[in-house]
Amino acid sequence: MESIRDAARREADHPQSQVVRFDADRPLRLDCGVSLSPLQIAYQTYGELNADRSNAIFVCHALTGDQHVANEHPVTGRAGWWTTLIGPGLPIDTTRYFVICSNVLGGCMGTTGPSSLNEATGRAWGIDFPLVTIPDIVRAQAMLVDHLGIDQLFAVIGGSMGGMQVLEWAASHSERVFAAMPIATTAKHSAQNIAFHEVGRQAVMADPDWSGGRYLDHGIVPRKGLAVARMAAHITYLSEPALQRKFGRELQDRERPTFTFDADFQIESYLRHQGSSFVERFDANSYLYCTRAMDYFDIAADHEGNLARAFQGTKTRFCVISFSSDWLFPTADSRAVVKALNAAAANVSFVEVSSDKGHDAFLLDEPEFFATARGFLAGAARARGLTEASEG
Amino acid sequence: MESIRDAARREADHPQSQVVRFDADRPLRLDCGVSLSPLQIAYQTYGELNADRSNAIFVCHALTGDQHVANEHPVTGRAGWWTTLIGPGLPIDTTRYFVICSNVLGGCMGTTGPSSLNEATGRAWGIDFPLVTIPDIVRAQAMLVDHLGIDQLFAVIGGSMGGMQVLEWAASHSERVFAAMPIATTAKHSAQNIAFHEVGRQAVMADPDWSGGRYLDHGIVPRKGLAVARMAAHITYLSEPALQRKFGRELQDRERPTFTFDADFQIESYLRHQGSSFVERFDANSYLYCTRAMDYFDIAADHEGNLARAFQGTKTRFCVISFSSDWLFPTADSRAVVKALNAAAANVSFVEVSSDKGHDAFLLDEPEFFATARGFLAGAARARGLTEASEG
Numbered sequence: 001m002e003s004i005r006d007a008a009r010r011e012a013d014h015p016q017s018q019v020v021r022f023d024a025d026r027p028l029r030l031d032c033g034v035s036l037s038p039l040q041i042a043y044q045t046y047g048e049l050n051a052d053r054s055n056a057i058f059v060c061h062a063l064t065g066d067q068h069v070a071n072e073h074p075v076t077g078r079a080g081w082w083t084t085l086i087g088p089g090l091p092i093d094t095t096r097y098f099v100i101c102s103n104v105l106g107g108c109m110g111t112t113g114p115s116s117l118n119e120a121t122g123r124a125w126g127i128d129f130p131l132v133t134i135p136d137i138v139r140a141q142a143m144l145v146d147h148l149g150i151d152q153l154f155a156v157i158g159g160s161m162g163g164m165q166v167l168e169w170a171a172s173h174s175e176r177v178f179a180a181m182p183i184a185t186t187a188k189h190s191a192q193n194i195a196f197h198e199v200g201r202q203a204v205m206a207d208p209d210w211s212g213g214r215y216l217d218h219g220i221v222p223r224k225g226l227a228v229a230r231m232a233a234h235i236t237y238l239s240e241p242a243l244q245r246k247f248g249r250e251l252q253d254r255e256r257p258t259f260t261f262d263a264d265f266q267i268e269s270y271l272r273h274q275g276s277s278f279v280e281r282f283d284a285n286s287y288l289y290c291t292r293a294m295d296y297f298d299i300a301a302d303h304e305g306n307l308a309r310a311f312q313g314t315k316t317r318f319c320v321i322s323f324s325s326d327w328l329f330p331t332a333d334s335r336a337v338v339k340a341l342n343a344a345a346a347n348v349s350f351v352e353v354s355s356d357k358g359h360d361a362f363l364l365d366e367p368e369f370f371a372t373a374r375g376f377l378a379g380a381a382r383a384r385g386l387t388e389a390s391e392g
Numbered sequence: 393m394e395s396i397r398d399a400a401r402r403e404a405d406h407p408q409s410q411v412v413r414f415d416a417d418r419p420l421r422l423d424c425g426v427s428l429s430p431l432q433i434a435y436q437t438y439g440e441l442n443a444d445r446s447n448a449i450f451v452c453h454a455l456t457g458d459q460h461v462a463n464e465h466p467v468t469g470r471a472g473w474w475t476t477l478i479g480p481g482l483p484i485d486t487t488r489y490f491v492i493c494s495n496v497l498g499g500c501m502g503t504t505g506p507s508s509l510n511e512a513t514g515r516a517w518g519i520d521f522p523l524v525t526i527p528d529i530v531r532a533q534a535m536l537v538d539h540l541g542i543d544q545l546f547a548v549i550g551g552s553m554g555g556m557q558v559l560e561w562a563a564s565h566s567e568r569v570f571a572a573m574p575i576a577t578t579a580k581h582s583a584q585n586i587a588f589h590e591v592g593r594q595a596v597m598a599d600p601d602w603s604g605g606r607y608l609d610h611g612i613v614p615r616k617g618l619a620v621a622r623m624a625a626h627i628t629y630l631s632e633p634a635l636q637r638k639f640g641r642e643l644q645d646r647e648r649p650t651f652t653f654d655a656d657f658q659i660e661s662y663l664r665h666q667g668s669s670f671v672e673r674f675d676a677n678s679y680l681y682c683t684r685a686m687d688y689f690d691i692a693a694d695h696e697g698n699l700a701r702a703f704q705g706t707k708t709r710f711c712v713i714s715f716s717s718d719w720l721f722p723t724a725d726s727r728a729v730v731k732a733l734n735a736a737a738a739n740v741s742f743v744e745v746s747s748d749k750g751h752d753a754f755l756l757d758e759p760e761f762f763a764t765a766r767g768f769l770a771g772a773a774r775a776r777g778l779t780e781a782s783e784g
Contacts, residue, residue, distance in 0.1 A: 031651075032651035033651075127653075130651070131651040131652065188641065189641070190632065190635070190636060190641075191632075191635040191636050191638075191639045191640055191641065191657075191659045192627065192630075192632045192635045192636075194641070194657050194659050194660065195623075195627045195635065195659050195660075195663055196624075196627060198623070198655075198657075198659070198660045198663055198664075199620060199623045199624045199627065199663070201653060202616075202619070202620050202623060202664070202667070203595055203598075203620045205653070206595075206598075206599065206616035206617060206619070206620055207598065208600055224594075224598035225598060227594070227598070228591060228594050228595045228598055228620065231587075231590070231591045231594060232588075232591045232624050235584065235587045235588060235591065238584075240582065240583075240584045240719075240722075243582070243583040243584045243587065244582060244583050244584075246583075247583045248583055249580060249581070249582075249583065249586070249690060249693075257688055259423070259424035259425075259522070259523040260523065261519075261593060261597070261680060261684065263590075265583075265586050265590075265687065267583045267586050267587050267590070268586065268587075268590045271587055271590055271591070272590075272594070275594070288653060292653065295657065296649055298641060301641075327632075327719075330632075
């Protein structure tokens, strides 16, 4: 069984992230009814907050992302997941904007989640951690933004599950969001997407090493189950044409099939690698909690089934972006958001980026996407009265 | 460990199927190089073979199907899987045609496969069973057709993996196939489809009860792993619109989410049921072998990458059918077959049936599909000189 000290060390073991802790006097009231306390949030920032605190961009990460958006990842040693978009001179220009990204509530990179210490028991929370929702995740982010002394964010930006958070920010904290860029996302998770998530959860839970969710007590990890979950999910992140182009039916390091269950095909080897490397950096229970948060997401449900009502009277400027080959969060989902925003008389622009790269396109080199983001932010900055960095 | 007697009983335990056994004097030479012997084939027939043996239709079943195409299933007690299409007065009219369907090589319903007795060891073959290919499967079927004294089949018909067998019959046993109807299938398995199969295989193999493929020796079954594999596959059989229409985000037997990992959503409950019921009727190793056979399928690869060459000089009449919302074997795959057949100057008709039911449409009530099958078979019967049953 993991000791309290081990668990505490694990939590503290994110030296590259700043951490804020909210104690019993500032509990987070969750949608499930539980008041969560203490709450720790691990986050990264890039650039400088300007004098009137008007240049902050909050970046929301996706299901298996984390706060290491534009710096080397402390576990994998790889570049941050959005270094294509965020940095000096890039569309989210860190010489101009103050960029914040925090690990989501329920995550496993320093923010309170199922692998955190449950102070009531002296063990990791595990499956006793309360279920969290996208609104809960955003409320925790708002506490961080309060802590940083920022009333209104210049922009909230994110893709996939990050895009859900953007929509939730805009719906429930409208006055705090000057501009919003929901990317490759949806206002409600579809039956097919719930289905894929359920397969992933069942794969994790089918692994005996999951131990009823208490694996950390036993110093083990449901590696195989989590790897299978990741493999299944990874297929949904790519388009069929991209898989065809990248792998087709090519064999790996052999001239003919082996007539075994070895990874004869490159696509098999690639998927196995995706599964096994994911396990090194992600907590299985966090995967369960975050997928569940996405499944529960349905903004309209909280507004009598009317999505437009969620955005009624909003002053936020929106830029909705989808990718043509994304079949996980297809353009139709983004169009539904745009339609609702139009019905709410919101200021909204919409771009469907032509790409054959599937859902993952939002993380890849997509010039049309970058140009759209740059242009939208430049326009919003002018409207917000932000001066150019070069003029500052 | 299962006794030889138990294994033998299990093999014999298909009283509703006829069985033919080929002994050491008739080995089946497999693509992997192994000569398989003995070989047992379990099959069903419907209707009567006519005097000149010209009215036989061979039906090829899909990945998780079996020979019980038009009779009550001996394990599940449910109706045969193609009772919509096959029976008296139906498009495949059993008052007119003699219908044969055999369990595929590698299957688990009486034909030799990994759960069969390996006479060399006295145990079930398990993972020692040689890998089989679609051409191997079809060669075994041809042995059965020989056994039945039929030189030329009037038609070979099948969907999905069954459609692969149809194409293989037409490519490699052309003179024995008067008419061919490959449905919802492809001439080569795509990277995406290999990927989904690999996820399923990894799910099975990740289950400790799989026991390195030797679970039958221990009297256990990798239930959880096989259920996860089935759940993942099942999503691919349905279209997103069909999932949306059937389930959407509806909760099952509760008014609000439970904030647990219970099956709150109907789609979750449905998928779990699909997984657990599949385990009752299917062997996990057979699932590995049959998915592998599909992955290896690539007719053109055996003809210098030129699919048309596989059908050069064919006299077979083809009717290629796809379904508009099938994303597992999309219409583009069928079009590639049609294009090759046209290049080979074959007699081919092609219908894309409009349906929102996804890949599974070929098993469902699709009037346009039925009308197409009926019309094609009627025309082929005239060309073959088969008299109407009502005229006979």
